[in-house]
Amino acid sequence: MYESVNVSLDPKLRDVVLSGHIFEWVCPQCGETLSIRYDLLYHDMKKKFQIYYSPTNCVGINKMINDMLTKYPGMRKLCRTTESLNALREKIYIFENGFNDIVIELAKLLIKYDKQNSIPETCELRFEKFIPTEKDSSKGKFVFRQFIEGQLQVRLILFDKVNYDNYLQRLKTDDRFKISLYCDTINEKWLMERLK
Secondary structure, rough: OEEEEEEOOOHHHHHHHHOOOHEEOOOOOOOEEEOOOOOOOEEEOOOOOEEEEOOHHHHHHHHHHHHHHHHOOOHOOOOEEOOOOOHHHHHHHHHHOOOOOHHHHHHHHHOOOHHHHHOOOOOEEEEEEEEEEOOOOOOOOEEEEEEEEOOOOOOOOEEEEHHHHHHHHHHHHHHOOOOOOOOOOHHHHHHHHHHH
């Protein structure tokens, strides 16, 4: 069991985390493989972000990290917590690509509640990748995958980079979306609380 993973020092661990294999344990007696979810720090020093995966205690971890970073401001860097393995994967993809996760959450929310997309309320959307255009790498499409429990995940939804850039500019002037904590769980719930 890993308490933390530093993919800048050990790059092969990135794929082990993304695949979920890091949470697998093989019984030495019978050979059965079990998935054991436990708290894990994912740290990328080169891209300057860290994500704490905690299936049961994001609130406690946020408090602990924020208390520590208040005392030691030199240690501050982009820090998030997630409760699900899919959310952990998504945050890794977002930050590796240099995108803002609040804007991505806002985009997902707008896609989800746009009646033209006919997306069921029970589904989750997850950022999967960014595809730049051939002529201009600053333009392109964001790819989101639709997840519905118990169903094959095949539906992809595209979102224009131009819209992302517009939301990013609006975010800079909207105080509702300012992060007051150094470490927080940025997800649909976080966003909805600020949109009330």
